[in-house]
Amino acid sequence: MSAATDVGFVPMRLSKVVGVRNGDHLCEFVVLDELGGDRRLIIQIGQVEAFALAASLDEMNWGRPMTYQFMAELVRSLGGRIREVRLDGLVEGAYAATVEVIGPNGAELVDARSSDALNLAALTAAPIFAALEVLEDSDRNTEGDSAEAVLMRRALAARPMTIEKAEP
Numbered sequence: 001m002s003a004a005t006d007v008g009f010v011p012m013r014l015s016k017v018v019g020v021r022n023g024d025h026l027c028e029f030v031v032l033d034e035l036g037g038d039r040r041l042i043i044q045i046g047q048v049e050a051f052a053l054a055a056s057l058d059e060m061n062w063g064r065p066m067t068y069q070f071m072a073e074l075v076r077s078l079g080g081r082i083r084e085v086r087l088d089g090l091v092e093g094a095y096a097a098t099v100e101v102i103g104p105n106g107a108e109l110v111d112a113r114s115s116d117a118l119n120l121a122a123l124t125a126a127p128i129f130a131a132l133e134v135l136e137d138s139d140r141n142t143e144g145d146s147a148e149a150v151l152m153r154r155a156l157a158a159r160p161m162t163i164e165k166a167e168p
Helices: 047-057 067-077 114-124 132-142 147-157
Strands: 009-022 025-034 040-045 081-091 094-103 106-113 128-131
Touching (some): 009 040, 040 147, 047 114, 067 114, 081 114, 081 132, 106 114, 132 147
Antiparallel strands (some): 009 025, 025 040
């Protein structure tokens, strides 16, 4: 099986999770930066997924496993590991992902939502790759004066979301 970089994918790293107010609503985004380049990928994600990802990036320890920690441990306990995450296309207007899992029976490709795949990558230090189509779509979405473009540009400029435990 070939690695993502062998077939035209761009290596990325998680940069930050942000929340941007849009009227009465808070919109959450994850921003990824190209490794060794200047391209950025902005993905709007759900509130729960954003919280989990920000907590992982802040290296929060919850004492008991949260959902994505449980998923990563489940893969490991079955003799597998997350080899890489690929943000590889658009499905019904949302970025799709494939998680490559190496296990006792070899490599398996698992379809995933991008936010779920990125949460697993954050916990397992798996490399992240984005298809050129995905990067180009993100770039197009930030151009112009549409409400979506303005919101995405605000996400780029926003400070990272931080998660802290409350003191007892």
